[in-house]
Amino acid sequence: MTHSIDVAARAIAAAGTEIRTVSGAFGPLSIEGHFDEVIAAAAVVEQVRDARDWSPDGIVIACFGDPGLDGAREASDAPVLGIAEAAFHAASMVATGFSVVTTMSRTCIIAEHLVQRYGFGRACRGIHGTDIPVLELEDCNGETFEQMVQVAEQALERDRSGAIVLGCAGMASACQTMQQRLGVPVIDGVAAAVTFAQALATLKVGTSKRGDYARPLPKAYVGWRGWD
């Protein structure tokens, strides 16, 4: 999974961009529920804390639930983008309404919470589970691909949508093929987040350090190295 995300990021990044893909030091092999998400979020902010040592110009959280996004922004002066967030922004720029095609039905609620939180409640017209387990997406063969196409076509029809958002980092490799097949914009969040992070770097705009994204307060931690 980490490898295919790395491939997707390198494929889209501007020439000369250095990409470093890191995995959390602890956590689940895939995120398919709230419990997994909470642990992954902690692993994410730990990586962001450690990234201070090499000062990236932008950070992408490559999981569709955007785990730990606010905490990561506190811990970073550079812009931080979640891939769900980035995909929603991109889709809303090219269609009045879009649909999300994701993995397990039980995780639809995570995407729904993000949609509401980010303000895409009207642009996002439906979130559809394929019930393909995340780890089966890694080798996205013909059958899995056809299943995704079918759910996407139904979503476009039922939701009157004009674009599809792929609701899992593991779907990145299928993006261009699916776009040709469906004839509508198909957005992969990994690629979207990388290009938007580069856009923000070009704009010389970092994460605001005024207000709730100011650096974490220095503080004693137990059993874990904190911010300091």
Place this chain on the structure above:
Amino acid sequence: MTHSIDVAARAIAAAGTEIRTVSGAFGPLSIEGHFDEVIAAAAVVEQVRDARDWSPDGIVIACFGDPGLDGAREASDAPVLGIAEAAFHAASMVATGFSVVTTMSRTCIIAEHLVQRYGFGRACRGIHGTDIPVLELEDCNGETFEQMVQVAEQALERDRSGAIVLGCAGMASACQTMQQRLGVPVIDGVAAAVTFAQALATLKVGTSKRGDYARPLPKAYVGWRGWD
């Protein structure tokens, strides 16, 4: 802090109720930002996972940001209540509008996100930071108390509110005194959550195991013991 929460919980629990107050195995000594919150959430779900061994009838997450609430509900058959959530519910039962008096201004946004997520956007008319650090609340002396009263009185006036929600578990001991002083209902989330958890136990209602709160899927974890 853990001790004063324990005192507050025991003071309100029905006769015969066994209260166990546990701290996370890792994490910050206080939660004053998104970064702290993310780590605390992981520590919370770990405790809830381990609580399977002794099957509590109800679980209370005694931090006003309700860290890890959804993950904890996945991991528990018994009802799980956050203290922010419980306080909002209680306040909305006794006043048309309420105001929150909390600690650091920068954490107001965490409460605001919860308010929106839980649907209290109209009932909650204002969230006010006192900028008293969490750990100073432990010995809530006269000066600290007066500062809280002053912020609460201004909030009632400006927000046209009818009740006050205390936005930190550390404020629990001041609750009754403040209610007498202000002449309006003052809600401490720890007490509210304990009584509501008991109400749900009386109703024989547990956390739904259908849909997104179903038990976590069995899954390999790296560097941390997962659900299994």
Place this chain on the structure above:
Amino acid sequence: MTHSIDVAARAIAAAGTEIRTVSGAFGPLSIEGHFDEVIAAAAVVEQVRDARDWSPDGIVIACFGDPGLDGAREASDAPVLGIAEAAFHAASMVATGFSVVTTMSRTCIIAEHLVQRYGFGRACRGIHGTDIPVLELEDCNGETFEQMVQVAEQALERDRSGAIVLGCAGMASACQTMQQRLGVPVIDGVAAAVTFAQALATLKVGTSKRGDYARPLPKAYVGWRGWD
């Protein structure tokens, strides 16, 4: 109807609690529309006015439309809970989304207005009429029960809900059986309201007397004894 409500309330109340169940002095035998509701609301606030004589510690309005709730709160220093409100609160504590199973389809709009007013617009995913007349619920025999179960099962499926709220006081007796049958939390508002009223009494929190719930202004009434 009044008798079965009394039974449901006594069954759930804490030991030593005195329960008094009163009917309005005037009004319809059942509430199945806006017109009935308006008259019932007046009968409710009259009872609450008269309850001053015996100072209850909490008041429950045992009709799913919560008729006269705001007026009753003005007229009471003790907490006042509607059973729709209480059921929504309880359901939102144990499931991300819930569905309401109620009586006549034409009264669904009353529940929908309450859902919006109370802020449960996202948590409540559907309101479903069984078109069983209210008074037929009194002897909730096998056939009526099966009809309710069927509507509830469809609601869980279509709405992707995790819990069921029973949308009529007359359904109280079926609650536990239905919960076992459906395998999800089933909430009866009468029981929920009684336990929450007790929770508020334990918290020593009454209806706010500041703002719009302050006692009614002394005032001349024609043809009806007013507040004084």
Place this chain on the structure above:
Amino acid sequence: MTHSIDVAARAIAAAGTEIRTVSGAFGPLSIEGHFDEVIAAAAVVEQVRDARDWSPDGIVIACFGDPGLDGAREASDAPVLGIAEAAFHAASMVATGFSVVTTMSRTCIIAEHLVQRYGFGRACRGIHGTDIPVLELEDCNGETFEQMVQVAEQALERDRSGAIVLGCAGMASACQTMQQRLGVPVIDGVAAAVTFAQALATLKVGTSKRGDYARPLPKAYVGWRGWD
């Protein structure tokens, strides 16, 4: 009060229109809180029930809280308009944002609930209490008028509003003078409701009898003559 409403209605009605102004058979002399409102609503639907005998072409509920509006619509085939509702509609047709100037501050919440319920949440930018008791409006002398003008001017400024809605039937007589004084549209709900009721009659559009506004179900009532 009833007399001045009658005057306002006759002044605006089309030539040849018969106006009948009736008071409730029971209830408070003025409505200044939820309790009064609940009783007044019952008195209103009783009058609407009795109006079947003389089949009016339109009905106006001349109290700014629109008490009993839904119940009245069930009980009437002709259109029924509340004066708050009518005033909000009219104001939104001539200004992007409007402010409400009403009587007691404690009743602002009633107007706020209506604003939300009817969908004017963005158009209505503020609701301002003058704390003039309703019955003092009857002889709206110079001092009372100046007080209303002052609150209205502050409201226009603070809310960036373009129009004023008068939040009490008792303010009707001051409407034209205030409009000249303020230089912005000033809407009196009684006049607005009468003209809109006439517009609907011209359109040959009555209250829908499909769905929740269908006539009340025949039903036994206790202590009060029901619908039949």
Place this chain on the structure above:
Amino acid sequence: MTHSIDVAARAIAAAGTEIRTVSGAFGPLSIEGHFDEVIAAAAVVEQVRDARDWSPDGIVIACFGDPGLDGAREASDAPVLGIAEAAFHAASMVATGFSVVTTMSRTCIIAEHLVQRYGFGRACRGIHGTDIPVLELEDCNGETFEQMVQVAEQALERDRSGAIVLGCAGMASACQTMQQRLGVPVIDGVAAAVTFAQALATLKVGTSKRGDYARPLPKAYVGWRGWD
């Protein structure tokens, strides 16, 4: 089209009202998309600018997308009403929920944007395209009429609506017949807007000239005569 709008307006206007129906000097013969809409809006405000010469007491924009409404209000002291807006207001006065039956499915989004902007998001329960081209409505023969009736009947059922709004000025002539056929209020926006404009004229209320509807600032225009 312009002729049939003229007929509809004259049929409903009060005796003695002078009706002038004008077409834009440029623009599409029908509006069936955003592109057409933008051009039509410019043609509308040009006509409103020129109408200053003959000072109408009220202006109706007789296209269901309400093109140029805000600009027209800036350019007019008299009230200006769009027919979509007027129809939504009227429908919400006689039914708790209504459905819109319009022409091309692709223009539903224009109506949806208006619904949200005007605050009818809860009252409007569905917008349904018949995919009848606008210009075919002119001779609304039996077949076209039956198609509209069928879509309307399905809409009432699926949306649980109590009234129908006709989503095109070209449907005006079918309004009364459809109302008889469906047995629910059917609203034609042209007629609704004319009666509401007359209501506002009766109320002596014009477009607010304070704030964003104040007359346009004097300003140099290139290639088009501006406001001056």
Place this chain on the structure above:
Amino acid sequence: MTHSIDVAARAIAAAGTEIRTVSGAFGPLSIEGHFDEVIAAAAVVEQVRDARDWSPDGIVIACFGDPGLDGAREASDAPVLGIAEAAFHAASMVATGFSVVTTMSRTCIIAEHLVQRYGFGRACRGIHGTDIPVLELEDCNGETFEQMVQVAEQALERDRSGAIVLGCAGMASACQTMQQRLGVPVIDGVAAAVTFAQALATLKVGTSKRGDYARPLPKAYVGWRGWD
């Protein structure tokens, strides 16, 4: 104005990008109200129609009201971005809340409508007019700049915002200096829109041609060359 927009766009575009800056063939010299906006929108879609001849990879509408955005998207296969939209997206990626500093107070409502329409209702915490006429921004001298800084500082304080959006294309040249002065991210929409358009081109994502953004229907136009 057109020249300074051209400079801002070229400064931020990737190496090798060809920038063509065009003005409308007709319309106001500046946009300071709804009336100006409607005419400008028509001029915009005309330019987009004509741009088919040279097939740009992306189109930016460089006016903060995003005039004609939906119409332009219909008329273009390439992505189209408004500068208000782009600025809101960028700001929401680096701060929890942002404030807009714009020109005339009377145009704040235009920005407010966009904020609501695009879903930034919670992220955008305030829109503040400086009442500097648009054309005075062209030579943004010391005094004008100080005025903008002052309004921005007050906005950050009052709105508890973490970033500033510049609400006029004419403010572009001041962006970097203001960012240094204020110490928070300051977003110029022209630069934001250019970088986002490049991001979408990199993603190989164009405007959806399914649904309401499909190419305009072929159609007769009067007095203006239509789409064909």
